[in-house]
Amino acid sequence: MYPIERAEQLNAEVTRMVVRAPEIARKIKPGQFIMLRIDERGERIPLTMNDCDPDAGTVTIVFQAVGATTKRLAQMKPGEALHDFVGPLGNPTELEGVRRACVIGGGLGTAIAYPQAKWLYDHGCEVDVITGFRTASLSILEDEIAACSARQIVMTDDGSNGNKGLVTQALQQRIDEGADYDLVLAVGPVVMMKFVAATTRPYGIRTLVSMNPLMIDGTGMCGGCRVKVGDEYLHACVDGPDFDGHLVDFDDALRRGVMYRSFEDEARAAATGAPIDEGRACDGKAASEVAAGQRKGA
Structure with missing residues (x-):
C-alpha cells in the first residue's frame, strides 16, 4: 500500500497529491510516469510525475478529475492509501x-512540463515557460514556475488574466524577438503540440512533444498508445512518452484520441450515475474534424 501524505485542490478541476513511494522517488526522472490503482478491483491509470523528493521518499502527481477513476482519486484524503503505485x-x-x-504547458500539461x-x-539552462x-x-503552478524560469508567460483563451491568445502566438513572438532556443518542449493537448511543432519547424528548432495523452495501460500491451513517428509506429508508454515533434503524425494521434470517448462516458456514468453524453460519441465525422486541427487550446 502507498499512503497519501498530502492532497490539495489547485483549482476547481485539478488535484495535487503527494504519495509515499520511496523506491520510486529515488529513481524517477522528469518525463517518466507511474501506474496506479486505487484498490484491488480498480482501473490502472498512468499519471506523469509532477515532482519528487528522494529524501522524503515521496512522489507528487497532479491530475484532473474527469473520468471514473480520477473522480474517485480526487475524493481520497491524507491517511488513506493507494493499492498500487508502480514505476518509474x-x-x-x-x-x-x-x-x-x-517549455510549453497547455492546461494540465503544465504540471507535467x-x-x-x-x-x-537547476542545471544552468536559461528557461522560458509559456503556459495556456x-x-x-x-491557471496552476505559477509560483513554482516563476522560481525556475527566466521568463514566465501565461496565456488565456478568454483574456481574463489580461493576456489573451494562444501559446503558439507567445512562442512565435519570442522567436521573432530573437530567442535562440536549442530546445522547445511541449506538453498538453495533442492539437496544441501539433501547432507548436508547426511553429518551430521553419526555424529547425529541436522540438520534443509528450504523447502521454494517448497512454492507457502503460506497458505497450494494449496498443492504444501507438503513435506514428516518421515511418514507424511506436508506443508512447514504452518508446516515449517524448518524441521529435517534427516527425509525429499528429492527425493520426488526434483520430486515436477520440476513439475511446464512448467507453469513457460509459465508465463515468456507471461510477457516478451521470447520463451518457451522446454528443461525445466518436464517429467518423467527429474524428475527421478533430484531425483537421481545431486550434482550441493551441
Missing part, C-alpha cells in the same frame, strides 16, 4: 546539454 515507467526526457529552452523546466533551470489555460481561474 517510460523514458526520461532527454535534457542534457540544453543551454536555452522554452514543470519538472522538465525545473531540471533545466481556458481562463485565469484554471
Whole structure:
C-alpha cells in the first residue's frame, strides 16, 4: 500500500497529491510516469510525475478529475492509501546539454512540463515557460514556475488574466524577438503540440512533444498508445512518452484520441450515475474534424 501524505485542490478541476513511494522517488526522472490503482478491483491509470523528493521518499502527481477513476482519486484524503503505485515507467526526457529552452504547458500539461523546466533551470539552462489555460481561474503552478524560469508567460483563451491568445502566438513572438532556443518542449493537448511543432519547424528548432495523452495501460500491451513517428509506429508508454515533434503524425494521434470517448462516458456514468453524453460519441465525422486541427487550446 502507498499512503497519501498530502492532497490539495489547485483549482476547481485539478488535484495535487503527494504519495509515499520511496523506491520510486529515488529513481524517477522528469518525463517518466507511474501506474496506479486505487484498490484491488480498480482501473490502472498512468499519471506523469509532477515532482519528487528522494529524501522524503515521496512522489507528487497532479491530475484532473474527469473520468471514473480520477473522480474517485480526487475524493481520497491524507491517511488513506493507494493499492498500487508502480514505476518509474517510460523514458526520461532527454535534457542534457540544453543551454536555452522554452517549455510549453497547455492546461494540465503544465504540471507535467514543470519538472522538465525545473531540471533545466537547476542545471544552468536559461528557461522560458509559456503556459495556456481556458481562463485565469484554471491557471496552476505559477509560483513554482516563476522560481525556475527566466521568463514566465501565461496565456488565456478568454483574456481574463489580461493576456489573451494562444501559446503558439507567445512562442512565435519570442522567436521573432530573437530567442535562440536549442530546445522547445511541449506538453498538453495533442492539437496544441501539433501547432507548436508547426511553429518551430521553419526555424529547425529541436522540438520534443509528450504523447502521454494517448497512454492507457502503460506497458505497450494494449496498443492504444501507438503513435506514428516518421515511418514507424511506436508506443508512447514504452518508446516515449517524448518524441521529435517534427516527425509525429499528429492527425493520426488526434483520430486515436477520440476513439475511446464512448467507453469513457460509459465508465463515468456507471461510477457516478451521470447520463451518457451522446454528443461525445466518436464517429467518423467527429474524428475527421478533430484531425483537421481545431486550434482550441493551441
